[in-house]
Every structure is written in C-alpha cells, then in structure tokens.
Amino acid sequence: xxxxxxxxxxxxxxxxxxxxxxxxxxxxxxxxxxxxxxxxxxxxxxxxxxxxxxxxxxxxxxxxxxxxxxxxxxxxxxxxxxxxxxxxxxxxxxxxxxxxxxxxxxxxxxxxxxxx
Amino acid sequence: xxxxxxxxxxxxxxxxxxxxxxxxxxxxxxxxxxxxxxxxxxxxxxxxxxxxxxxxxxxxxxxxxxxxxxxxxxxxxxxxxxxxxxxxxxxxxxxxxxxxxxxxxxxxxxxxx
Numbered sequence: 001x002x003x004x005x006x007x008x009x010x011x012x013x014x015x016x017x018x019x020x021x022x023x024x025x026x027x028x029x030x031x032x033x034x035x036x037x038x039x040x041x042x043x044x045x046x047x048x049x050x051x052x053x054x055x056x057x058x059x060x061x062x063x064x065x066x067x068x069x070x071x072x073x074x075x076x077x078x079x080x081x082x083x084x085x086x087x088x089x090x091x092x093x094x095x096x097x098x099x100x101x102x103x104x105x106x107x108x109x110x111x112x113x114x115x116x
Numbered sequence: 117x118x119x120x121x122x123x124x125x126x127x128x129x130x131x132x133x134x135x136x137x138x139x140x141x142x143x144x145x146x147x148x149x150x151x152x153x154x155x156x157x158x159x160x161x162x163x164x165x166x167x168x169x170x171x172x173x174x175x176x177x178x179x180x181x182x183x184x185x186x187x188x189x190x191x192x193x194x195x196x197x198x199x200x201x202x203x204x205x206x207x208x209x210x211x212x213x214x215x216x217x218x219x220x221x222x223x224x225x226x227x228x229x
C-alpha cells in the first residue's frame with residue numbers, strides 16, 4: 001500500500017498570505033490528523049477529521065482550518081500567515097472505524113512551510 | 117491533562133553501544149495508549165510500537181526493546197548495539213481522545229561510527 005502523501009513538500013510564503021496544504025491518506029484509512037512541528041513547541045495536534053467531520057481541534061487560532069473530502073483526502077488552510085507559522089506540518093492517517101486513543105497513526109513526509 | 121516528558125534532549129553514543137531513552141507520562145485516563153516514533157532527517161515520523169495500558173509485558177523487536185512500568189508511569193525504549201542508521205529523533209507519545217497524540221519533546225540520538 002502506498003503511504004500517506006503530502007503536497008507540496010516545501011512552500012515559501014510571505015506574511016499575510018494564505019496557504020493550503022494537502023494530504024492523501026493510506027488507502028482505506030478514514031481518519032486524518034494534522035500536527036505542527038516547530039523547534040520551540042515540538043509536535044502539536046491541530047485537528048482530526050473522520051468521514052468529513054472534524055472531531056477534535058487543538059489549541060490553535062481560527063486562522064488554522066481544515067476539511068476532509070469524501071475520498072478521505074484532507075486539506076488544511078492557514079490564513080493571514082505569521083512568521084511563527086513557519087513549521088513542518090505533518091499529516092497522519094489511521095484506519096479507525098469508531099475512533100479512540102489506540103489507533104496507530106501513520107505519518108506522511110510533511111510540508112515544510114517557511115513564512116518570510 | 118495528558119503530558120509526556122522525555123528528559124534527555126540529545127544523546128551521543130559510539131556505534132555498538134546500547135542507548136536507553138526515558139519516557140514518563142501523565143494521564144488521568146484508565147485506558148490509554150503509548151507509542152514510540154522515529155523521525156529520521158527526512159522528517160517523516162515512522163511508527164515503532166504501540167502499547168495499551170493493560171499490557172505491561174516488555175517487548176523486543178530485533179535490536180529494539182521497550183519496558184513499560186505502570187507503577188512509575190514510564191515507557192522506556194532501548195536500542196541495543198546501536199548503528200549509525202539509528203541516528204534520528206525518537207518521540208514518545210500518549211494517545212487520547214479520538215486519534216489525538218500528545219508528544220514528548222523527543223530525544224536526538226547521534227550514533228558515532
């Protein structure tokens with residue numbers, strides 16, 4: 001099976017712009033989670049989608065949003081970019097049916113966003 | 117609140133030495149799951165192991181082994197006879213809610229040939 005794919009791999013934007021990142025989960029996986037990784041804060045949970053519904057959201061401002069499509073592919077959007085949004089954004093998928101804390105999440109290679 | 121602590125930030129070892137990574141977690145949940153992931157320089161998080169709170173058996177997989185002790189809320193990871201390919205950042209994580217992981221800060225392991 002192909003793994004989780006994320007596009008683009010690298011992105012450079014300027015402050016105030018918006019950006020959309022894409023994630024394709026492993027075939028058959030219906031849950032997609034997003035994480036932000038920075039040197040200062042480490043890995044932080046952004047949100048999780050299952051069957052096109054957001055079930056969880058981390059402690060991030062409303063500028064961070066996401067959605068999931070019927071084929072389980074997911075996108076996240078960051079509006080009005082700030083310098084502090086520079087990070088590696090990781091997407092993970094799992095094969096959960098009912099959800100829960102024990103599903104193994106498989107991660108993609110990430111999108112490295114640089115905000116100038 | 118869920119919290120994971122990995123105290124050592126960077127650990128350097130000479131090839132073939134053993135290295136142990138400590139992970140201490142905090143949770144009020146009675147059922148929870150613990151994970152270890154490896155992040156090589158490429159950036160992708162690679163899943164290594166999952167353990168639930170009811171299974172305290174230690175596990176060995178090749179040169180990797182894990183020691184889960186509920187009494188001390190620890191889930192430590194040992195690499196035996198380290199190799200240069202083991203150089204990476206290793207993360208311990210606690211699963212909670214719906215597919216939500218709380219990660220520790222990670223251990224940077226540097227294996228010197």
